[in-house]
Amino acid sequence: MTNKLFDLNIELKGDLKAHDPALVKENDQWYLVHTGKGIGFKSSNNLSEWHSQDSILNEALSWWGDYVENFDRENDAWAPDLEYFNGKWWLYYSVSEFGTKNSLIGLLSAESIEAADWQDEGLVITSTQGQDFNSIDPNLFIDPEGKPWLVFGSWFDGIKLTELNKETMKPEGEIYSLAHRMVGKRPAGIEAPTLTYKDGYYYLFASIDHCCRGNKSDYKIACGRAESITGPYYDQDGTSLMDKGGSILAAADREFTGYGGQDLFENKYLVHHAYHRHSGEYRFFIKELDWEDGWPKIKNYDLKINSYYKLKNLENQKTAAVEAAKTEARARIICNNNQKAHTNHWLIYPIDAEYYRIQNRNSLLYLEVGDADKSDGADIQQWSNTRHICQEWELINLRDNIYKIINRNSGKALTKLEDDYLVQKEDQDLDSQKWKLDSL
Structure with a gap:
């Protein structure tokens, strides 16, 4: 099997340390939010050179402890997602007790990222050990009819979806199951969902297997698609994402392993983190996407590993x-x-x-x-x-x-x-x- 791994098509420099990155653009400025104390925040005027900015929040919000007593005070806000809808920026984030379902998803809003006029919109959804799902890794998705949806979830009972109220941007109605991975009765790794729409299909991206183990991480980015937003989602082999399906978009390269925590920008760019295979240190990457025969592919990644x-x-x-x-x-x-x-x-x-x-x-x-x-x-x-x-x-x-x-x-x-x-x-x-x- 020949193995031509991609050459970086967007060379990045500056402060590239970011876990669970999400990429947006306002006017001519690019922004990246990521896991970190108070929600990590970076900016760039050219998509290539990145600079750290002050965290979105100066301190943990007082109400977090009402739902998650033992969250990490030094790395408190996880896997944020930032999207523009109805004249505002909406910033979803999660706070969790590692390895448990004691978690919450919270919400901030702003008229402008540059102005940084962030407002606390409070709790979106929470979970406890007694529930099947885990309230982390939120991703806001606006469907072709202009309806907002929130996809979220990690391990346990997998990836969930719920419709949002357009005014409050909080859940209303049913919670749907989109994907999960089980080995017998044991849950296996699937998390960090991202939804997008292209040419009549809804695409669900997720990170599978294990994150956060440095160079022992075996995270991979997987994908499936559906004709309805609520599923069922299938991979290129026709296997359901409810049955451990998922076509592999990418997993590793010459220097880095554990691809995951991904986000998409306008179906053109894939942003994700990975770990250096020797030092174990993490950083983020931005890759260009191609779409071939109705499926995403990283540009210049010439290895057929998606089956x-x-x-x-x-x-x-x-x-x-x-x-x-x-x-x-x-x-x-x-x-x-x-x-x-x-x-x-x-x-x-x-x-x-x-x-x-x-x-x-x-x-x-x-x-x-x-x-x-x-x-x-x-x-x-x-x-x-x-x-x-x-x-x-x-x-x-x-x-x-x-x-x-x-x-x-x-x-x-x-x-x-x-x-x-x-x-x-x-x-x-x-x-x-x-x-x-x-x-x-």
Whole structure:
């Protein structure tokens, strides 16, 4: 598999430290709001050079503690979103107790960003441990008929949507479910939703897997689309976003990993954060978007990573799967004929210019060599992301989507045994060591 990762098409400089960025423009000035104490705030007059400004709020609002007692006082306002509607700027933000559903979404308004005449509009929605959804990561969306909607949510019961009152800009009516990811009864990572509309479709972008782990973050930006704003949303493979679906827009590049916390500007720019793969420090990026055949694509990102694959062994035409569709760590990998099952489907995405991670769609765990063993015959299993190179694989293209899959840690080839279990062995150019990547 060739791997030409994109060259930055918008070179940024200045203060680029921002988590969960949201991009807007007022007159000739660009602004970025982001996670931070009092809501982080940056500006630029050319989209390239960025300068930090004073936070939107001088101090935490007194009423936050009535709903979220133990929020982080040093990093209190998360994942803000700023949009213009009905003659005002509306700034939604979240305050949360990390890892819980004790959360709130609040609202500020202003006539002008430059004038900074921010007014506290109070509480929008809140959640507690007793509820299914989590009230964080708000995104304001105005539909083609001029109706305002709020999409929000994180982990637990996934991504939610509710219509807003045009006057109060607060919820009225039903809360809809748009996307979630579950492994058995265990919720898996999906958050940071962004809605947009283009050419008859509503598009839902979300960040999946794990954020906030520095260079161990395996965040990815996923997308699905629907003909109705309330769904159902499907990815390019036709898998529902309510069933772990999501076409992968981007995950990593040569220097940075953990793409996520994304926002869109007029369907032209994608803004997101990522972590330096060595230092673990984060920054934000702005990428240009193309739209091809009704789906978004990052300009100059020439890698086809927006689908899942079946790994079909050339020797017996069976596909790699987790044994008995297990979802726990250490489950072994085997070949079988159950090609339609999610446990036989694998997401392959780059972690640098030469190597990939391979993630099971059913368990959301990663293909690895057990215990980072370098010896011949070591078992292949699944495990959560450890960032160890025993979970990284080189894909060597032989012909017609047929590959050798070589472990980065051992230099040995993914090999099917006679009993159909997978191990690593020295590359002997055997058919049992060759794999056809069938895109779903």
